[in-house]
Amino acid sequence: MSEETGLTKLDRLESQSIFIIREAYKSFKNIGMLWSIGKDSTVLLWLAKKAFFGHIPFELIHIDTNYKIPEMIAYRDRLAKELKLRLVVGQNKKALAEKRTFVDGLDRISCCKELKTIPLRQTLDGVGARRVYDPNRDVWEEFETAEPYNAVIVGVRSDEEGSRSKERVFSARDEKSEWDASAQPPELWNLYKTEFAPKTHVRVHPLLDWTELNIWEYIEREKIPTISIYYNQGEGKRYRSLGCYPCTSPVDSDARNPGEIIEELISGKFRNIAERSGRAQDIDGGGTLETLRKEGYM
Amino acid sequence: MAITTTVEAANRERMDIVITGHVDHGKSTLVGRLLADTQSLPEGKLQAVKDSCKKNGRVFEYAFLLDALEDEQKQGITIDSARIFFKSKVREYIIIDAPGHIEFLRNMLSGASRAVAAVLVIDAVEGVAENSKRHGLLLSLLGISQVLVVVNKLDALNYDRQVFEDIKKEYVAYLETLKVKPLAFVPVSAREGKNITEAASEMPWYTGKTVLEILDSFRNLPSNEDSFFAMPVQDVYRFSNDNDERRIYAGTIVSGEISVGESVTFLPSRKEAHIKNIEVWNAPSKTRAITAEASGFTLEEEIYVKRGEVMVKSAEKAPVQTAERIRANVIWLGVRPFSFNKSYLLKLGSARAEVRLEKIESFLGEGEREEYSELRRNDCGSVILSLSRPMAVSAFFDNPVLGRFVIVDGYDAAGGGIVLENLDAKKTWQSLNSFEGVNTGGGFEEELFALLKKYFPHRFE
Numbered sequence: 001m002s003e004e005t006g007l008t009k010l011d012r013l014e015s016q017s018i019f020i021i022r023e024a025y026k027s028f029k030n031i032g033m034l035w036s037i038g039k040d041s042t043v044l045l046w047l048a049k050k051a052f053f054g055h056i057p058f059e060l061i062h063i064d065t066n067y068k069i070p071e072m073i074a075y076r077d078r079l080a081k082e083l084k085l086r087l088v089v090g091q092n093k094k095a096l097a098e099k100r101t102f103v104d105g106l107d108r109i110s111c112c113k114e115l116k117t118i119p120l121r122q123t124l125d126g127v128g129a130r131r132v133y134d135p136n137r138d139v140w141e142e143f144e145t146a147e148p149y150n151a152v153i154v155g156v157r158s159d160e161e162g163s164r165s166k167e168r169v170f171s172a173r174d175e176k177s178e179w180d181a182s183a184q185p186p187e188l189w190n191l192y193k194t195e196f197a198p199k200t201h202v203r204v205h206p207l208l209d210w211t212e213l214n215i216w217e218y219i220e221r222e223k224i225p226t227i228s229i230y231y232n233q234g235e236g237k238r239y240r241s242l243g244c245y246p247c248t249s250p251v252d253s254d255a256r257n258p259g260e261i262i263e264e265l266i267s268g269k270f271r272n273i274a275e276r277s278g279r280a281q282d283i284d285g286g287g288t289l290e291t292l293r294k295e296g297y298m
Numbered sequence: 299m300a301i302t303t304t305v306e307a308a309n310r311e312r313m314d315i316v317i318t319g320h321v322d323h324g325k326s327t328l329v330g331r332l333l334a335d336t337q338s339l340p341e342g343k344l345q346a347v348k349d350s351c352k353k354n355g356r357v358f359e360y361a362f363l364l365d366a367l368e369d370e371q372k373q374g375i376t377i378d379s380a381r382i383f384f385k386s387k388v389r390e391y392i393i394i395d396a397p398g399h400i401e402f403l404r405n406m407l408s409g410a411s412r413a414v415a416a417v418l419v420i421d422a423v424e425g426v427a428e429n430s431k432r433h434g435l436l437l438s439l440l441g442i443s444q445v446l447v448v449v450n451k452l453d454a455l456n457y458d459r460q461v462f463e464d465i466k467k468e469y470v471a472y473l474e475t476l477k478v479k480p481l482a483f484v485p486v487s488a489r490e491g492k493n494i495t496e497a498a499s500e501m502p503w504y505t506g507k508t509v510l511e512i513l514d515s516f517r518n519l520p521s522n523e524d525s526f527f528a529m530p531v532q533d534v535y536r537f538s539n540d541n542d543e544r545r546i547y548a549g550t551i552v553s554g555e556i557s558v559g560e561s562v563t564f565l566p567s568r569k570e571a572h573i574k575n576i577e578v579w580n581a582p583s584k585t586r587a588i589t590a591e592a593s594g595f596t597l598e599e600e601i602y603v604k605r606g607e608v609m610v611k612s613a614e615k616a617p618v619q620t621a622e623r624i625r626a627n628v629i630w631l632g633v634r635p636f637s638f639n640k641s642y643l644l645k646l647g648s649a650r651a652e653v654r655l656e657k658i659e660s661f662l663g664e665g666e667r668e669e670y671s672e673l674r675r676n677d678c679g680s681v682i683l684s685l686s687r688p689m690a691v692s693a694f695f696d697n698p699v700l701g702r703f704v705i706v707d708g709y710d711a712a713g714g715g716i717v718l719e720n721l722d723a724k725k726t727w728q729s730l731n732s733f734e735g736v737n738t739g740g741g742f743e744e745e746l747f748a749l750l751k752k753y754f755p756h757r758f759e
Contacts, residue, residue: 006523006588006589007588007589007590007591009310009311009312009390011590011591012312012590013312014592015550015590015591015592016592018550018592019532019550019592022532022533022548022592023532025533026532026533026605049579049580050578050579050580050581050592051548051592052535052537052579053535053537053542053544053546053577053578053579053594054542054579054580055535055537055540055542057537158380158381158383158392159381159383162380165380165381165382166380168408184405184408185404185710185711186404186405186407186408186631186711186714187408187411187711188407188408188411188702188704188711188714189411189412189699189702189704189714191645191646191702191703191704191714193704193706193711195643195706195708195709195711196709197709208381209381209392211383211390222580
């Protein structure tokens, strides 16, 4: 622990993220939080619970590509029920029906655009099919339109990838959800810019300062319920990063719990291996994730 | 033991550091070197970048490890500041690699405003540039007192001691005018890795610490826990639709500590109440909350206060005052100039008010200008601002969080600044004291001075 302070590093990270989540909630009329089922956005969910003392006063949004690892969907629905989350699930049904996907022969980057970027944009804009889970009645309902979101809270971290390392905490997207990385406004101290022209989409990033290791340290400390496929369940394999099954592979690892994952990251085999190395779409040449992100990908 | 390692890592200190300096003076190269020489890069990254350079017929540079955006790679220039995670034996760092180009000053400031310490890079060949001075000024305006000056590219000058000494002399003299005292000057070659993590035999005349050793010797800001208590109210929550009857006053404590049962006053409304409970979710209940905690309180008395008020202890003589006119230093970043006879939005703590520029007292860091008619983009000035309504503020050196602000012009985050003085101070203090029935006598100023000396010793050197 630092000699000069009563709060630990994790306490400070938690506090700062809660501050950001509260600012976001106060600043936008219709705000949602993206929940990808992965460890980062589940930590985000936990922080929102803390920020609002057990309540989550906004909807959680999941974009279902139809190719998610099946355990992810089961875990999602179970946690939504247990934590009483109002969950909105968006999907590009048209692309799936017309077979514009990687498994049907499309390249990976175009598939990400079809199954993630486009439905994300549509869901945020309030158009396109969506399923909504109402925790109070424990039912799923289908909707075609909804009120658009002005802003979404997103769990991206700076250490994941180069273009994410340059993000602002409050980051503007234009009407088409596009990001101009080279012309971002100043962001001084924690006096975030929350004034935006109408129709601007805002991405709020409370986890920019967290590393993969910090996330696991926090999961361990808080005993946050995470999905089982992050852990080796006897076959010597686990997922380090979650995605669609055609493009994401498990890594060889014996880690069975958060504590063992932390060991692996600090001194073990993953000490110097990039987290997203198990994801095929990142390897197809420099700048690809940045290209996706400029168009509205997370 | 495995468990010990885990606990140590989780509690390990974190420090935010900004790397600044003029364009092409070698900031990204320095950071790239630090990452490479401390084995902080992902496996294969160094080789991948080297291979890519070979393929594209370019000479490898350590800076390429950092410039992640496509435009940056194409143009060989850092456009926006990146957060780079890095570990030494002592602590974790976030290094903020800030662009040096004047056009991206807003990005440099965005990076620097997060930092508690700064590394300022000067190219030994080019010498002290206008931007080196400007960055020094901005660091002093942001209140960053821990500054390490790195004189880079000495390999190009045969590691000439005299060049280093001359630059040091010139820059120390400049920083003195800003009352900034750099903690160290280090002669380096970032490209060749000299004096970065290991002492360089090429510069036997330099016997000081390496860049990494100096970073490790920096101190995080004091926690302010011993200071007076203050918390800007961020929001008041009542989620009654879920049968939750609590009215929770939420916010992040900026200094001091508070316990259940204590009496608090909200400024500027001056409403009083007692702390009933410190609210938490999924954690053991607590009776005390401290600096930097994102907190939530229920009060014994149901009072109506809003976001923007500052909660202080009724019994404490906090130097938080209600102000409508302030003297401040401002950095202007807006596309349109900061001009008279126009209304802007000022954000300070969680409060918001309309603000007007009343007077420009002086331009900072530049030659005299004939007319003080406006502040243009990238100008710094000492100004008087008038607010549309009273706001609880502190002087920056009493409390950084309650003494700094942002000015918004339309949708443009156009300026930032620090409060030097509350021009209503005298009046407000008298009325506040009579309201609280506290006789501060002459003791307050002495106390304040002691506090200032404790937290900002460099200001008194």
